[in-house]
Amino acid sequence: MLLREWLKLVAAWEEVFSQQRVWHRARRLALGLVVGLGLRTITRALGAVGREQKPWSSEYRVFSRSPWAIRALFASVVDEALALQGAGPLVVAGDYTHLVRAGRKVKAARWTRDPLSPPFHVNLVRAVRFFQLAFLVPCAPAAPRAVPVAFAESPVPLKPGQRADAAAWVAYRQEQKRSPAAVAARAEIVALRQYLDEHGAKARAMLVALDGGFCQRRFLEEPIAGVALLCRARKDAVLCRRHEGPGPRFYGAQTFTPESLRQDDAVPWQEMTARFGAREHALRYKEGGVVYWRNGARRRPLRLLVLAPQPYRRSPQGKLLYRDPGYLLTTDLTTPATVLIQAYLDRWQIEVAHRDEKSVMGVGQAQVWNERSVTRQPAFAVAAYALLLLAGLKAYGGQRGAELPALPRWRGRAGRPSCLDLVNALRGQLATRPELLGEWQGTFGLAHAVEQAAA
Numbered sequence: 001m002l003l004r005e006w007l008k009l010v011a012a013w014e015e016v017f018s019q020q021r022v023w024h025r026a027r028r029l030a031l032g033l034v035v036g037l038g039l040r041t042i043t044r045a046l047g048a049v050g051r052e053q054k055p056w057s058s059e060y061r062v063f064s065r066s067p068w069a070i071r072a073l074f075a076s077v078v079d080e081a082l083a084l085q086g087a088g089p090l091v092v093a094g095d096y097t098h099l100v101r102a103g104r105k106v107k108a109a110r111w112t113r114d115p116l117s118p119p120f121h122v123n124l125v126r127a128v129r130f131f132q133l134a135f136l137v138p139c140a141p142a143a144p145r146a147v148p149v150a151f152a153e154s155p156v157p158l159k160p161g162q163r164a165d166a167a168a169w170v171a172y173r174q175e176q177k178r179s180p181a182a183v184a185a186r187a188e189i190v191a192l193r194q195y196l197d198e199h200g201a202k203a204r205a206m207l208v209a210l211d212g213g214f215c216q217r218r219f220l221e222e223p224i225a226g227v228a229l230l231c232r233a234r235k236d237a238v239l240c241r242r243h244e245g246p247g248p249r250f251y252g253a254q255t256f257t258p259e260s261l262r263q264d265d266a267v268p269w270q271e272m273t274a275r276f277g278a279r280e281h282a283l284r285y286k287e288g289g290v291v292y293w294r295n296g297a298r299r300r301p302l303r304l305l306v307l308a309p310q311p312y313r314r315s316p317q318g319k320l321l322y323r324d325p326g327y328l329l330t331t332d333l334t335t336p337a338t339v340l341i342q343a344y345l346d347r348w349q350i351e352v353a354h355r356d357e358k359s360v361m362g363v364g365q366a367q368v369w370n371e372r373s374v375t376r377q378p379a380f381a382v383a384a385y386a387l388l389l390l391a392g393l394k395a396y397g398g399q400r401g402a403e404l405p406a407l408p409r410w411r412g413r414a415g416r417p418s419c420l421d422l423v424n425a426l427r428g429q430l431a432t433r434p435e436l437l438g439e440w441q442g443t444f445g446l447a448h449a450v451e452q453a454a455a
Helices: 002-015 020-035 042-048 057-064 075-083 166-177 180-198 258-263 337-346 349-360 373-396 419-432 434-440 446-454
Strands: 090-100 110-113 124-139 142-153 206-210 227-232 239-242 251-256 270-276 279-291 302-307 326-330
Touching: 002 020, 002 075, 002 373, 002 419, 002 434, 020 042, 020 057, 020 373, 020 419, 042 057, 057 373, 075 124, 075 142, 075 180, 075 373, 090 142, 090 180, 090 337, 090 349, 124 180, 124 349, 124 373, 142 180, 142 349, 142 373, 180 206, 180 227, 206 337, 227 337, 239 279, 258 279, 258 302, 258 326, 270 337, 279 337, 302 337, 326 337, 349 373, 349 419, 373 419, 419 434
Parallel strands: 090 206, 206 227
Antiparallel strands: 090 124, 110 124, 124 142, 227 326, 239 251, 270 279, 279 302, 302 326
16 A cells, blocks of 8 residues: 555654654655645645644754754665666666745855756746756566655856956856866765665666766766766767877877767667667667767776667658757676666656656745755655655556556556656545554545645
């Protein structure tokens, strides 16, 4: 049962908090954030669990003063997700995401490019940027599920104002060169690898699939023990082979780009069947062998993979169109290319997780201004979302169980329950089986939650 599994998972958080009363507040907030209706603010979460007539300041202090760590909060999530992983390397997806916070009192907020802006006009939005890591947990025959295992602030240097002096601009440029966002993201990968080594998974290889923004020197030049990186590369990256012949020269004199390899008829295309979402597609790719990228990875050997443009039609009788080709660089020199390509296609599931976190779970909607709360409250909400996904995997095995309601006609077929399906199922079980809450009994009612959401 979904509710029983979720309660077991949230019970592991008792060791994270310094006092039992703080843990009771945290689990109440986690329940309210998951099953609440409307905006996922702290007061709405308290109203969803029947605490609207109780003092609320202590719940805000859970995020501003309580001495718990974000990584410790995700420790139980990592343990449970690791137990659901199959054989082979541990595939982890990573990406940046931002939460819109327009308030001037939010110190971590910066003006950044809005990813929803049209390609012909770049818009700006004031937001706090985060870096997220997610285990890709198999849900065969459906697509894997991206279960978040890390969610940390990605620091962005504060740009000086128009009246700033030259020294402030020099300091700003120097801070940009240090790439604090890339350094913080790399630290999260290292911390996850260290945690796995210390908890019985040292022998498991870890493959991290990243987007094109991570294909840079900060990630590729210096190896991380036990971690292989797989990044989308630019089509005009200048690559070369190892020098062969006399002399101390290391890089070969002849250079090429991933695009030139795609157009080279001397390198044959290979075929494979890859799963993207819930469907399987025929896909062509080329292997470029071991290459060197002197501007990105220095003398560290990389492996180049080129994906052919994928044909598609917008309608059954529509014109045949093609997607853009793909170029991948990886530090893994031994894993079969088909496994690496499938891992990168599965990386899309972290985008699904970002959408669910913001649109369904309301991550970033809490009205908090304390410097610690601005980063800890969204991480807490993402951890609650991860527990919901794990509870769904344990209760239904990644498939649509008999307890779930029938799909609407416009949804068609679905191989696994969506995040909204799990939330609705949890609400229904709370209303019909309140005795499972034990000491929580009487804190949740569906009619009461609707009343509080409409207030």
